Amino acid sequence: MAPKSFTVVSNDTRGPYATLTLRGEVIPSQPGQFYMLRGDWGLEPFLGRPLSILGDDPVRGEVRFAVKIVGEGSRRLHALRPGDRIYGLGPLGNHFPLSGWDPRSPVVLTGGGVGVPPLAFLARRFSENGVGVIFCQGARTSEDLLLVEELEEIGVSPHLATEDGSLGQKGLVTDLLARELEFQPGAVFACGPEGMLRAVARLCKGRARCFVSLEAQMGCGYGVCLSCVTQVLEEGREKNRRVCKEGPVFDAEVLPWL
Numbered sequence: 509m510a511p512k513s514f515t516v517v518s519n520d521t522r523g524p525y526a527t528l529t530l531r532g533e534v535i536p537s538q539p540g541q542f543y544m545l546r547g548d549w550g551l552e553p554f555l556g557r558p559l560s561i562l563g564d565d566p567v568r569g570e571v572r573f574a575v576k577i578v579g580e581g582s583r584r585l586h587a588l589r590p591g592d593r594i595y596g597l598g599p600l601g602n603h604f605p606l607s608g609w610d611p612r613s614p615v616v617l618t619g620g621g622v623g624v625p626p627l628a629f630l631a632r633r634f635s636e637n638g639v640g641v642i643f644c645q646g647a648r649t650s651e652d653l654l655l656v657e658e659l660e661e662i663g664v665s666p667h668l669a670t671e672d673g674s675l676g677q678k679g680l681v682t683d684l685l686a687r688e689l690e691f692q693p694g695a696v697f698a699c700g701p702e703g704m705l706r707a708v709a710r711l712c713k714g715r716a717r718c719f720v721s722l723e724a725q726m727g728c729g730y731g732v733c734l735s736c737v738t739q740v741l742e743e744g745r746e747k748n749r750r751v752c753k754e755g756p757v758f759d760a761e762v763l764p765w766l
């Protein structure tokens with residue numbers, strides 16, 4: 509598998525966050541899929557970094573991502589400027605299940621941090637397909653809330669929760685989700701820190717179908733290096749699954765958290 513070359517069209521930065529638009533040969537993707545991205549920066553860091561697709565336009569040859577600075581790789585992605593070259597391998601991994609949902613029962617998308625970009629892509633696709641979307645986003649403080657304007661542009665007004673109460677309801681995103689579960693949503697889709705995903709999965713158990721997108725440290729991104737293995741429960745037994753290949757999206761029922 510060979511990465512393709514892309515050119516940075518734009519990079520909108522806000523503090524430690526950046527929204528990147530790349531131009532090149534773009535294969536159509538689905539929400540939940542990701543790319544391994546690596547700048548033209550020599551040997552360090554050596555491996556690409558996985559970033560979820562925020563949106564794509566294969567006809568224009570554009571694909572978008574949102575990145576948060578965590579370490580050296582994400583810092584370099586955040587620092588890219590229009591005209592810079594970048595190498596991308598993707599789309600990779602599976603995706604959130606898009607069909608089979610009753611348009612009369614809205615779905616609930618629940619996320620925080622860098623879990624928000626794939627959910628924003630999912631919100632767009634569901635809206636295009638006529639499925640009602642309720643979007644719950646949580647963050648430590650208002651400055652960590654992501655893509656709120658982008659969601660409003662596609663007609664999804666997110667319910668917000670911040671731990672310090674600086675915007676939206678004071679508390680956790682799971683407080684917002686607990687309220688929505690009372691209205692029997694069609695399904696729940698979640699992405700964000702693992703602690704949040706565990707809490708979401710437990711809340712949904714016996715009340716709503718729940719799909720979560722996992723994060724893992726990745727080497728190759730396409731199933732070869734086994735650095736991203738997680739355990740799932742199938743037929744009563746724990747089995748190894750690669751987050752990059754069989755995931756990153758899993759039915760919460762198979763995760764040994766509940």
Ligand SMILES: Cc1cc2nc3c(=O)[nH]c(=O)nc-3n(C[C@H](O)[C@H](O)[C@H](O)COP(=O)(O)OP(=O)(O)OC[C@H]3O[C@@H](n4cnc5c(N)ncnc54)[C@H](O)[C@@H]3O)c2cc1C
Binds near residue numbers: 559574579723
């Ligand atoms: C499928 C998938 C989709 C992702 N989508 C996005 C996205 O849309 N936007 C975004 O900003 N980030 C996303 N991430 C996370 C992103 O890949 C990591 O933040 C990035 O690889 C960190 O690289 P770095 O060189 O900046 O930091 P490093 O120097 O590699 O690591 C810095 C610190 O972060 C920890 N860390 C690194 N990667 C991860 C990880 N995946 N999970 C938990 N801890 C980690 C390391 O252990 C270390 O402590 C995604 C990850 C996965 C697996």
Ligand code: FES
Binds near residue numbers: 729735750753
């Ligand atoms: S990242 Fe290499 S197998 Fe998943």
